[in-house]
Amino acid sequence: MSELHALFGGTFDPIHFGHLRPVEALAQQVGLKRITLLPNNVPPHRPQPEANAAQRVDMLRCATETLPLFEIDTRELQRETPSWTVATLETLRAERGQQQPLGFIIGQDSLLTLAKWHRWQDLLSLCHLLVCKRPGYATEMDSPEMQAWLDHHITQDVQQLHQRAAGCIWLAETPLYNISATEIRQRRHQNLACDDLLPAAVIAYIDRAGLYRD
Numbered sequence: 438m439s440e441l442h443a444l445f446g447g448t449f450d451p452i453h454f455g456h457l458r459p460v461e462a463l464a465q466q467v468g469l470k471r472i473t474l475l476p477n478n479v480p481p482h483r484p485q486p487e488a489n490a491a492q493r494v495d496m497l498r499c500a501t502e503t504l505p506l507f508e509i510d511t512r513e514l515q516r517e518t519p520s521w522t523v524a525t526l527e528t529l530r531a532e533r534g535q536q537q538p539l540g541f542i543i544g545q546d547s548l549l550t551l552a553k554w555h556r557w558q559d560l561l562s563l564c565h566l567l568v569c570k571r572p573g574y575a576t577e578m579d580s581p582e583m584q585a586w587l588d589h590h591i592t593q594d595v596q597q598l599h600q601r602a603a604g605c606i607w608l609a610e611t612p613l614y615n616i617s618a619t620e621i622r623q624r625r626h627q628n629l630a631c632d633d634l635l636p637a638a639v640i641a642y643i644d645r646a647g648l649y650r651d
């Protein structure tokens with residue numbers, strides 16, 4: 438059996454410590470050797486990003502150039518259509534085969550909205566869901582049906598993530614970071630410092646590119 442490969446999709450407008458630190462802790466817990474960052478092109482269900490796709494990728498590079506855990510996959514940027522996760526996972530499955538364990542990393546806020554995702558019921562046939570804690574969001578699903586679905590798929594056995602190709606949900610014990618890209622964009626627009634919120638190399642890039650300014 439090949440080793441579990443994890444993907445972390447996001448708008449990353451910009452990437453910040455609320456993305457990096459929890460998934461680094463998740464990698465330790467679950468035994469991930471590699472995390473593939475998947476920047477989206479046309480994010481579903483949200484306002485479009487302020488930084489363009491090339492700038493968001495540049496910021497991912499700045500954030501991860503000294504972190505061998507991470508690599509970047511730009512496949513969603515090659516498509517003009519909304520970046521449906523299920524479609525991306527289907528392309529990865531076709532490349533990697535049916536036996537490869539795949540994990541898709543999300544934060545708790547994304548888990549809560551999962552029932553609105555395109556073909557969400559197909560997701561667990563393609564991957565495991567690896568969920569990071571996020572402060573300020575409910576820990577219970579908002580309907581009994583979704584809670585039952587979650588309870589049915591949760592595993593407490595980390596080996597299942599490595600032995601099965603897909604189908605499990607892992608609620609990771611990750612540190613809480615009360616950081617959002619929205620807050621960072623707003624602070625930048627108000628000329629407020631963001632030093633503890635994202636890597637210095639990303640802040641330097643934002644300064645050079647003149648991003649998040651009025």
Ligand SMILES: Nc1ncnc2c1ncn2[C@@H]1O[C@H](COP(=O)(O)OP(=O)(O)OP(=O)(O)O)[C@@H](O)[C@H]1O
Binds near residue numbers: 448454456616617620
């Ligand atoms: N502080 C955080 N803690 C845990 N998970 C997070 C955190 N911030 C983002 N995530 C997760 O990372 C993924 C990508 O998030 P995204 O790029 O939309 O960042 P964001 O900070 O939520 O952005 P925005 O404020 O623009 O909506 C999502 O699955 C989200 O749940």
Ligand SMILES: O=C(O)c1ccc[n+]([C@@H]2O[C@H](COP(=O)([O-])O)[C@@H](O)[C@H]2O)c1
Binds near residue numbers: 447475481483522523
């Ligand atoms: O496929 C969907 O319908 C879908 C709906 C919302 C979010 N996603 C994906 O979830 C990831 C986190 O999304 P976001 O909007 O929080 O950056 C990112 O990879 C999105 O493409 C996917």
